[in-house]
Structures are given as C-alpha cells and as structure tokens.
Amino acid sequence: MAFPAGSSCSSPSVPAGLRSARASLRSAEAAYDGEASALRYQLKSVFADILNARETIKLSQGTLERRTENLELLRLKYQAGRENKAAMLETEAALKTAQWQHEKYKKNLLMLMRKFNRLLGLPARSLVPELELPRPPEPPEEFSSFSQRLASHYSLRAARAALAVSGASVETARGARLPEANASGSYAWSGSDWPAAPNRWSLGASLSLPLFSSGKLSSDLGAATAKLRGAEASLKNAQDEVYLNAEDSFLSWRQADSYMDVAKSSLDATGARAWLVRKQYLAGQSSYFEWRNVEEQLISEQNQYLSAGLGLTLAHAAFVRALGE
Template sequence: MRSGDRLISDRAGLLALPVLLCLSACAVGPDYVPPMQALPSQWNAASPTRRPPALSEWWRQFKDPALNRLVEEAVAGNLDVAQAKARIREARASRVQAIAPLFPQVDGSASVTRSRSASSGDSSFGNVTRNSFRAGFDTSWELDLFGARDRAIEAATYGADAAEDDLDGVLLTLVGDVASTVIEARGYQARIALARRTAATQRETEALTKVRFQAGAVSAADTARATAQVASTEAQIPALEIALSESLNRLAILIGRPPSAMANRLVGAGQVPATPTPPRAGVPADVLRSRPDVRRAERLLAQATARIGQAEAARYPAVSLTGNISTSALKLGDLAKNSAIGWSIGPSLSVPIFNGGELAAAVDVARAQRDQSDAALRLAVLTALQDVEDALVGLRQERLRLASLATAATASGEAARLSQTLYRSGGISFLDVLDAERSQYSAEDALIQSRIALATRFIALNKALGGGWLRPVEVSRPRVDDPQQGPRPRALTLEPVQP
C-alpha cells in the first residue's frame, strides 16, 4: 500500500472511530420505573364516585369580587411565586448545561510574540528582532460510552419537571392562603360589627336600668351589672381590631405589597361569604395526578434514580477524541498563505484503577438518596390521602355544627327579646335579662366563627384535592432586569471603613 493511501486509511479510521463508539455505547445504572402505589378504591368520608373533581378556579364560587381581585394580584406579585419561577429558569438552564457536553468543545487561540536575539563574538549576523504570529483551534469530545451524559440529561430533565410542579404547589398554597385570609378578615369584620351592635343594645339596657334604679324599682347592684356587661362587650372590640389588622397585613404580604397597601381594601362591615357546595372528591388515585407536591416528589425520585446511573458510569473507562490545528508565520498577513500549518487528532483513554473506594461510595450515596426520595414520595401520597379525608370529615361535621348553632342563635335572640319585654313590665329580674343577652351574644358570635370554619374547610378540601391556579404563568422573564451585560468600563464603589 502506498504511503498516501495508508494516510487516507488512517484518517478514515480516526473519523469512523467516534461513530463506532457511539453505536456501541450503553447505559449503566437502574432505569426509572414509577413505583406502584397501594391506594384505597374510595374515600371513607365521601360517597363513591368515579368522576374526577372539578377544581377550576374554585374560589370564584364564593362570589366575592374582592377575593377574585386579590387572587389575581397575588399570582402576579407574590414573592414565593417569583422564587418558584426563578427555580424553573435555573432548572431549564441546568438542563442546557447537561446537554452541552454531548457536543464537541472548540476553543480558539491566537498569540503575538516579539523577540530579539543578540549575537556574540565576531558573528556577522548582528542583533536580530523577530515577530511571530500564531493562530489555531483546539477541540475535544468526550464520548458518552456508558451513558453518563445521558443520565445527567435525564436527571436535569426530571429536575425541570419537578421545578414546574413546585411552582404549581406554590400557587396552590398561595390561592388557598389568600382565600383563607380574606374569609378570616371578613369574619373579624362581622364579629366587630356584632360586638358593636350588642354593646349598643346593652347600653340601652343600662340606661333603662338606671331609670328604674332612680324610680326605686331595682337595686344599685343591677345598675353595676349592666355597666359591667357593656364594658365587657366593648373590651372584645380592640382585640378583634388587632386580629383584623394582622389579617390585612398578612394579606398584603401575600400579594407582594407592604402592609400599608391594604389600608383601604376590604372596607365595610363585611360578611362571611356563604360556603359553596363542596366539590366531588373523585377517587384516591386522582390525587396522584392533581396534587403538585405528589407529582414533584415522583419527579425527584426519577431524578435520584438517574443520578445512580451517572455515578455508576464514572467507574467505567472514558474515551475522548482530541485534536488541534494551528498556523504560524513571521508576518500577520502570512497566516493564511505563507505559514506553517500543523494539526493533530487522536483518541485518549482514561481508566479508573484505584481511587480508595471513592467512586463506589459515590454510587452508594446516590442509592441512599434514591431511597430517601422513594420514602418522601410514599409519605407525600399518604399525607395527601390524609388531607382529603380530614377535609371531608371536617366539612361534613362543620355543616352539622353550623345548623345547630344557627338554631341556637335564633332561639337566643328570641329569648333576649322576650326578656327585655318582661323586664320592662317587671315580670323578671335583671339577672335573667343579663343572662339572656350574654347567651345571645355568645351564640351569634359562635355562629359567625362556624361560618368562617366552614368556609376554611371548603378551602382546605379544594387544596387537598389539588385545586389551584390552572392558567399558564409566564416564567421566562427575569424579575431583576440587567440592562448592561457586555464589556464596559468597570465602576468601583468603595464603602467607607468604619472605625
């Protein structure tokens, strides 16, 4: 064979080597298989139904325009949501980083050297000054023989999916917190209004008692009791005002605003919105699809499984293909024509022989982390089932409690009115009136608190079933804008040193 033919054959062999190695590439480590989950066929606290729950924008069923606006504002401005969006961008960028090593890495280089050599003795050459110009490219490509890069991409892809599920979970929690806080604030407003109405009625009773005392019909003790009852009721108002203010401040933080932003929001006496009809619970298997925390835990398990293969692949030989080409000349214009051109290309092999068990330990670490993720997934499923069961039982029992409290409030109101009438005619003592008014206030306040609890349990059931913000959310736009990112003069800001 001629030398030229041999050279062509050697080059063809070098170029075909990466293709042959890629074709023979394999994967190590376990392949991810979603774990089987033992789930009950139906809920204990709900009637059997095969229809999945309808969870689309459930908060609108309260028919509270202020609540609807606040949910929209919270999704746009909440800082936990902003962090979750940034985590998605981070996960997507990490996936691009994982994909990049599959492609050859090419670097360019250039240099200029000016040198001077001085002659010695009687040399006729004298002192010589030379310029040297060099330019070239270096390339390297690590072949993914045992799937280390593929496993890294697989893990990064699962991580990006988990980040998106994390955002859904943050939105689910956010919508539930906004709705619960609005209901809570409405409840405090209603309780404040009740306390003021009750105090006004008790003031009338106090005035009547004073008139009867002046007429000699009652004792001074009755007058003191009437004054004490009014003061006790009015003392409830500041505490309720504090609780209302704290709810409004918490609501401001949820929408990403300072507390002062809620000064003129939710004004008025307010009423606790009527609780809508509870959603269908479906079957327990629906929770695995609708709960973001369960989906995220499953994606993290898949990611941990892929990382086992990534750690296992590091124990096998690595093959890289490297090459470079360069040109040098004494003049800049000669780099492209009258220059010396050199090149080299060839594979390199790296085999781990002894590392003190470090690589094997890395595999054990990855397996232990996979087991942690598996336990976390199973715990997330059990917690989700518990949340739904608790919410179903709580909602059903609170409805029964609310009905009983409504009956008690109605009866207490009627008893208070009859006591007032009988007291004016002298038919009963003031102690009877005092007891009737206390019972009325207590029953009506308990009724309001039950309405708050019922609405809160309705919210908890929707959250437990996975109902949240189902519309698309823009995640690609950074929250912090960096207008200047290219090269520019560096500006140093030095803080003064404090003595």
C-alpha cells in the same frame, strides 16, 4: 492527486444526564407550586379573618346599642323603685365592657388589614376592598371523588422527580463501569480514474476498560443505588402523608359544614327566647337575672355563629391546600 476520506464513531452514552435535568426542572416546578399554594392559603385565611372581624364589629355595634338601651331602662326602673342598685351597676359595667371590646375589635381589624397588605406587597395603610368570599360548597359524601386531583399534589410530583434524579444517577454510575468502544475508518485514492485508480483502506477499533478505577466506580454505584432506594421510600411516605392529611382536612371540612346548621339553629332559638324574656321583663313577669342571662347567651350565640362561618371558610381553604392546589 489524492482524495482522503474518513469517519469514526464511538459507543453512545446513556442520556441519563438529560433525564436528570428534566427531573430537576419538574422538582423546581413542584416547589414553586407548593409555595404558591401556601401563599394562596395564607391570603385566603387572612382575608377571611378580615371579613369575620368586620362582621364582629357590626355585631359589637349592635351590642353597644342594646347595652345602652338596657342601662337607660334599668335607670328608669331603679328611679321608680322597681329595680335594685346592684342590677343597675351591673348593667353599667356590661356597657363599659362592651365599649372596651368594641375598641379591641377595631384594633384587630386594623392589624389584619395591615397584614393582608403586606402579603400582597402593598403599602400597609392601603384600604382593603369591601369584598365577600363565597360560601364554600357543600362537601360530598366520600373523599374518593378527589383521588385524581390528589395524584398531582406538588409533594408527590417533587418526590417523583427526586426518584427520577436518583434513577438517572444509578444509570450514570452503571454506565461508567461499562467498556467504551471506539471505531474509525478511512479511505484514500489518487488519480483521475476513481474508483478504478489505486486506493487505500484503513480501519481501526479500540476498547477501553476502567480497570484501575473499578473500586471507586463500584462505590459510586452502591451509593447511587442506596439513594434510589431512599427516594422510593420517600415517595411511599409522601403518598401516605398526602393522602392522610387530605382525608383529615376533608373530614374537618364536613364537620365544619355540619356545625354551621347547629350554630344557626342554636342562634335562632336563643334569639327567640331573648325576645320573649325581654318582653316578660318589661311586663314585670321575669326577673332581671333571667333577662341578663339570656342577653349574655344571645351575644355568645351570635359570636359563635360568626366563628362557625369563619371555621367553615378556613376548613375548606385548608382542604384545597391539602389537595396541593
């Protein structure tokens, strides 16, 4: 009775394909994170616009009430012969303008809510809850405190993944040019007195060289190497672009935060002056034109303060997105 046994082996291939697949997975994850970051920024921006639009409508309602009171006051003064007709007509026109603007603000709010619902995949007519966004935190003095968070930016992760894929392609191209070695062996015996019984050994080895395809393989290696260099350059460019964009967004955030104090101080000063001039006008100590001008300035400062708050919220949201979050 014969009992054959054998084995064979060949040189292991470089696991470049596995590394390439893992890098492709990381690239897909980075792309997903990029889309999620963009969507979060868009949602926050639209919601901030909605909150600003609601505050604008409240402000506009107050302006309407004040314009109505002013018109009644001017009519009384005109009927008493203490004011001219031009002033009364101008005040009436200001009231009509405020009414038109109020309707425009309401339309803007409605369209923003429709847009917000579409982003969320909700019915367009769904009600947007009366929520508030917390005021953004005060920015630190230096941008360097965000360096670690910036290192995990989705653009950088995608560029690193592309570099890994290119590196795996180079390894694959190099491996294709190497000789392939194969070895095999077998052992057979017969009889019941193994291992003393007669037996046979058989050994074999082979070496294959890619002689006839060396030109194509060299070309493939050159192309893969060039692609690797391009991926290295792309990573460097991505690092510079991400850093500069984040730094610019950081400085814009700081600027918007500082401007909030400016807008608040200006609003307080204008409000105090408007109150004083109104009292003076009612007492006959100030002209209509001075009173009108300070009223217009107050409305402008109120709107400017709302815009400053919106600008701060959007600047912080843009910075968070610039960090890749």
